[in-house]
Amino acid sequence: MPAAHPITDLYADHHRWLHAWLRKKLGCTHRAADLAHDTYMRLLNREEMPVLDEPRAFLVTVAQRVLSNHWRHERVERAFLETLAQWPEAVAPSAEEKACLLETLVEIDRLLDGLPAVVKRAFLHAQLDGMSHTEIAATLGISISSVKRYLIKAGTQCYFALALD
Structure with a gap:
């Protein structure tokens, strides 16, 4: 039987706690669930998992980065939508174009x-x-x-x- 991924135990032991921590920060259980998921996905994408003496402190550090990215994305999206609201309807981009433009702006902001x-x-x-x-x-x-x-x-x-x- 193959060995379990190192994230498996971390998730099982701390997911509920991380979700509650994020819910307090965001005031929304659904967004907290999304960001908890994003936190664990970020960990799964790592090449190596460090040995953790303080797993919750580690999770908070990773989750704070995810949360920071979330807030940055919201800030860019809000500014983008405010700008679009000033455009004449004749030149307004389609929903697909808006999504592409927003994704590009968020990436530029991150860079x-x-x-x-x-x-x-x-x-x-x-x-x-x-x-x-x-x-x-x-x-x-x-x-x-x-x-x-x-x-x-x-x-x-x-x-x-x-x-x-």
């Missing part, structure tokens, strides 16, 4: 995570708005050399974040 806001804005102006270095500099009130430096910084972060995935 740029940790960069200063001005670096993100410069990158987004260049990539999404098609603005020139001069236009970005004028919009953000910074020098063209800063724009170039910021674009290199953001591009490098995206490249290495994608390489690690």
Whole structure:
């Protein structure tokens, strides 16, 4: 008989507790169930499971990252929907296009995570708005050399974040 996956015991022993912990954070049992599932899926995708002296502390750490991603996704989605509400109905994207655009925006936000806001804005102006270095500099009130430096910084972060995935 093959050995059980190391997550099996962790799940059996702590799933109910993790779900309750997430429910307190979110105030919603359904979202808590989804994020508990995502937490264990993240663990299943790991190449190795560490030996755990404090399994609940470990689960909290992983779940907090999942929760952070959830809140980031909600923030991006809310901003996206607010922007779409201002678009004329004639140019509004289809449901499929909206889903694709939202997924892309969430991924870009994840890739740029940790960069200063001005670096993100410069990158987004260049990539999404098609603005020139001069236009970005004028919009953000910074020098063209800063724009170039910021674009290199953001591009490098995206490249290495994608390489690690």
